[in-house]
Amino acid sequence: MTILDGLKLSFSVLRTNKIRSFLTSLGIIIGIAAVIIIMSVGAGAQSLIINQLNSVGTNLVGVLPGASDEEGPPASVFGIVVTTLKYEDAVAIKKQVDNVVAVSSYNSGVGTINYQNNSVDINFSGVMSDYLGVEDTEVYLGRFFTEEEDRGSAREVVLGYQVYQDLFGSDNPLGKRVKIKKESFEVIGVMKERGTAGFQNQDDLVLMPVSTAQKIMLGLDYVNYIRVKINNTENIDRATEDIKFLLRDRHDIRIDGTDDFSVRNTKDAIDTLLTVTNALKFFLAAIAGISLIVGGVGVMNIMLAAVSERVREVGLRKAVGARRFHIMIQFVLETMAITLIGGIIGVVLGFLVAAIVAATANYLGYKWDFVISFTSIILGTGVAAVIGLVFGLYPAQKAAKLDPIEALRYE
Amino acid sequence: MPENIIQVKDLKKDYVNEEVVTKVLYGLNFEIGAGEFLAIMGPSGSGKSTLMHILGFLDTPTSGQYIFKGRDVSNFDDDKLAKIRNEEVGFVFQTFNLLPKTTVYENVKLPLLYSNLGDHDNKVKEAIKSVGLLHRINNLSNQLSGGERQRVAIARALVTSPSVIFADEPTGNLDTKSGQAVMGILEELNNTGHTIILVTHEQYTAQHAIRIIKIIDGHIVSDEKVINRKSSLNGDNFLK
Numbered sequence A: 001m002t003i004l005d006g007l008k009l010s011f012s013v014l015r016t017n018k019i020r021s022f023l024t025s026l027g028i029i030i031g032i033a034a035v036i037i038i039m040s041v042g043a044g045a046q047s048l049i050i051n052q053l054n055s056v057g058t059n060l061v062g063v064l065p066g067a068s069d070e071e072g073p074p075a076s077v078f079g080i081v082v083t084t085l086k087y088e089d090a091v092a093i094k095k096q097v098d099n100v101v102a103v104s105s106y107n108s109g110v111g112t113i114n115y116q117n118n119s120v121d122i123n124f125s126g127v128m129s130d131y132l133g134v135e136d137t138e139v140y141l142g143r144f145f146t147e148e149e150d151r152g153s154a155r156e157v158v159l160g161y162q163v164y165q166d167l168f169g170s171d172n173p174l175g176k177r178v179k180i181k182k183e184s185f186e187v188i189g190v191m192k193e194r195g196t197a198g199f200q201n202q203d204d205l206v207l208m209p210v211s212t213a214q215k216i217m218l219g220l221d222y223v224n225y226i227r228v229k230i231n232n233t234e235n236i237d238r239a240t241e242d243i244k245f246l247l248r249d250r251h252d253i254r255i256d257g258t259d260d261f262s263v264r265n266t267k268d269a270i271d272t273l274l275t276v277t278n279a280l281k282f283f284l285a286a287i288a289g290i291s292l293i294v295g296g297v298g299v300m301n302i303m304l305a306a307v308s309e310r311v312r313e314v315g316l317r318k319a320v321g322a323r324r325f326h327i328m329i330q331f332v333l334e335t336m337a338i339t340l341i342g343g344i345i346g347v348v349l350g351f352l353v354a355a356i357v358a359a360t361a362n363y364l365g366y367k368w369d370f371v372i373s374f375t376s377i378i379l380g381t382g383v384a385a386v387i388g389l390v391f392g393l394y395p396a397q398k399a400a401k402l403d404p405i406e407a408l409r410y411e
Numbered sequence B: 001m002p003e004n005i006i007q008v009k010d011l012k013k014d015y016v017n018e019e020v021v022t023k024v025l026y027g028l029n030f031e032i033g034a035g036e037f038l039a040i041m042g043p044s045g046s047g048k049s050t051l052m053h054i055l056g057f058l059d060t061p062t063s064g065q066y067i068f069k070g071r072d073v074s075n076f077d078d079d080k081l082a083k084i085r086n087e088e089v090g091f092v093f094q095t096f097n098l099l100p101k102t103t104v105y106e107n108v109k110l111p112l113l114y115s116n117l118g119d120h121d122n123k124v125k126e127a128i129k130s131v132g133l134l135h136r137i138n139n140l141s142n143q144l145s146g147g148e149r150q151r152v153a154i155a156r157a158l159v160t161s162p163s164v165i166f167a168d169e170p171t172g173n174l175d176t177k178s179g180q181a182v183m184g185i186l187e188e189l190n191n192t193g194h195t196i197i198l199v200t201h202e203q204y205t206a207q208h209a210i211r212i213i214k215i216i217d218g219h220i221v222s223d224e225k226v227i228n229r230k231s232s233l234n235g236d237n238f239l240k
Helices: A003-016 A018-056 A087-096 A131-135 A147-151 A161-168 A210-218 A233-250 A266-309 A311-319 A324-363 A374-400 A404-409 B048-055 B078-088 B104-113 B120-130 B146-158 B176-191
Strands: A060-065 A100-115 A118-127 A139-142 A156-159 A177-180 A183-191 A205-209 A225-230 A261-265 B004-017 B020-033 B037-041 B063-068 B089-092 B164-168 B195-200 B211-216 B219-225
Touching (some): A003 A018, A018 A266, A018 A324, A018 A374, A060 A266, A087 A100, A100 A210, A118 A161, A118 A210, A139 A161, A147 A210, A156 A161, A156 A177, A205 A210, A225 A233, A266 A324, A311 A324, A324 B078, B020 B048, B020 B219, B037 B048, B048 B195, B078 B089, B146 B164, B164 B176
Parallel strands (some): A118 A205, A156 A183, B089 B164, B164 B195
Antiparallel strands (some): A060 A225, A156 A205
């Protein structure tokens, strides 16, 4: 008996029991589809997060106040306000660290902006004149602040595009005076439309010089964080080390002392996120994998029933010369055919559902990649075949061991 | 007497069941020549089926020797027995034992699946032709009458050109006319040189054979040539 004979035989048996074969493989179909969907949707969600991070810029290094080891969260997460990071640190980084293109410190606050009878709730940020370089953006109308205005507490603001639309409509905003928290500012520019980046809507921001935000609006002398733009991705690690070295020196931290700041770059952040989300993805896939075992047990159960239904057939085959090996092969192939077909259907089903999820996400405006790896397809069908092999062995062995005389007499 | 194909020496068979030993065959001795048409007769429980199972390599004796074509096969293991069954013998059962929902062609082809013989297609068609069922070749087994089913079973037994054909109550489930036809085919096969061993409890079926061994309670009580041989071929049978 060749494998081809065995396969022909398996498929003819499956054809004669179409509904049963389908129901038997349903457990495998669902299990494989679930694994494929979880892997694909997981990868899609990862792409969404990473696209968001990349939209902030890949050449960015962030300096956060407060010590933390590389993997842990910064101190601010625990509600501890660390006040050691200053505007002057940002200036020093710009001047003294190699490969730095642009630096800006950030101070954030919330408030309501008023123009005539219009008012809008906004986020405002105190930033430096390098902001455009750091964020890789430009002004739509007017101009941005200068380096002198950074320090001079100028009462000037640059509006986010949405804020401009809401307050002024089609009017020219330049030179007009607006009020935030009862303080009066002159509008000197409007940012171009940017959408969402780094999980923050950039268009409802109002930007003002760092000294204005600190002294007039917030009454503090430290910054929330600093962003540094590096000229080339390859120089990020070196620049990160240089910034650490500089800040240790500036903050008088000895060699064995603990830093009162932490330096992160986008690459590290992406790596950390990938580690976490991969763990989650594989954990979920493992849970879906359990359903495959349940499916396999179902297949085994049906095959055991099939063996006892076909005792006479086995007896006859043995009487005309089939050896144990032949009977084993026949039933194992039959089980594998069921699970393999189930696996293929499952892969197709999983592929379709994942594609629909991706299409829906894209339709809703998320930057969601449809990721389905060749590996997961091969793995899916491979796992299905292995399940057939594993759960087919016992019933096949039972059939192969039948005594031909007993089997032929079996009613 | 032609050359011996089967030699049985002091063949014994016991069944052991929960420490109760049931003796079935008590030291049988006989020989069967190539081209013989032998009937093994006996009532139910006489041990004739057990003897056929041993002779047909479906079972092994507890003691004694079974020499087939000069080889002692008494202690063959399962796989060796399967191989020799495939190559040397064909079975015709009382209940036909065809694969359901399977064509005549596929049923006849079955033993070839487990053999090394080539040219399946011709062998299958020839075997089907020899039982006169070529017109039914693509019919499913369950679309056939009882007589036709048994003829398919005979074709299946023939397809590997075996040395011996075993027929276990081949007419038991058939009406008289179909039974006649089946016995006619067996006679014809014997006339063309096939060795046939028929197991039956019916005297008139056994009368088709050339020689009859009668078994009662595991002992051979007689072993003689048939004097008044019936034939389904020349019209000289009990129906006329």
